[in-house]
């Protein structure tokens with residue numbers, strides 16, 4: 511009981527931190543140059559987009575439904591998947607983030623970030639003209655069928671009957687699990703919780719931070735993160751019912767360390783549910 515009580519306290523404290531999360535500031539911190547600089551090969555966002563593009567276009571990933579776990583206020587992580595799956599579900603813990611996503615979906619023009627450079631970059635990765643970005647935006651709006659609440663610490667992270675009984679064909683999750691888990695056991699449990707949302711043989715495309723102990727989710731909003739290394743990520747994936755296909759690691763150069771977190775590296779894992 512004591513151990514369980516400890517877990518609940520850690521998760522509750524984490525949820526309290528997130529009440530002050532500020533999507534607009536967050537987007538400014540992480541999704542503008544230098545971290546999102548499409549003229550630089552060593553910028554974090556082009557690296558993430560290349561990993562997702564490659565993972566979704568090497569012939570082994572297919573199906574109907576892609577679910578993004580902990581979407582936040584961002585859409586970059588779906589820009590390759592929207593060409594492979596005809597149904598995409600976005601999820602986040604906070605209404606403020608779900609609201610931000612709805613604003614983009616309804617094309618109200620009042621979005622906090624202009625996703626055009628991202629759409630143009632992914633068009634280029636696909637061998638298309640960057641000027642085809644409006645078609646990609648339309649495709650993304652067309653395949654997104656829902657924006658749902660989620661809590662990865664619940665054994666059933668989504669409301670019952672949200673997904674088809676077979677589960678999703680693919681899960682994407684970027685920087686969510688390690689930045690919402692108070693410790694490594696909680697991170698591994700969360701991986702197990704989302705594993706049940708995936709059909710057997712379905713793919714998990716997981717992006718996360720290495721060596722991070724905190725980040726700012728807004729001015730003065732310091733959110734604790736469980737510091738992970740590559741070995742722990744591999745072990746956690748194995749323990750929670752996945753077979754690792756590929757792990758890629760990116761190391762932040764000095765000028766990518768802009769003071770919004772203490773991340774040292776980023777991992778990309780392509781895995782399959784056993």
Ligand SMILES: Nc1ncnc2c1ncn2[C@@H]1O[C@H](CN(CCC[C@H]2CNCc3c2ccc(Cl)c3Cl)CC[C@H](N)C(=O)O)[C@@H](O)[C@H]1O
Nearest residue numbers: 540580581582603604660661662684685686689690725773
């Ligand atoms: N119980 C919960 N269950 C489920 N979801 C929860 C829970 N609690 C909170 N969330 C939700 O997780 C989301 C985490 N979110 C921010 C952390 C990333 C950040 C910090 N780490 C380093 C780093 C970052 C970003 C870019 C780069 Cl380059 C780096 Cl290096 C990811 C958003 C999006 N996926 C993104 O890729 O930016 C947030 O939207 C919560 O609302």
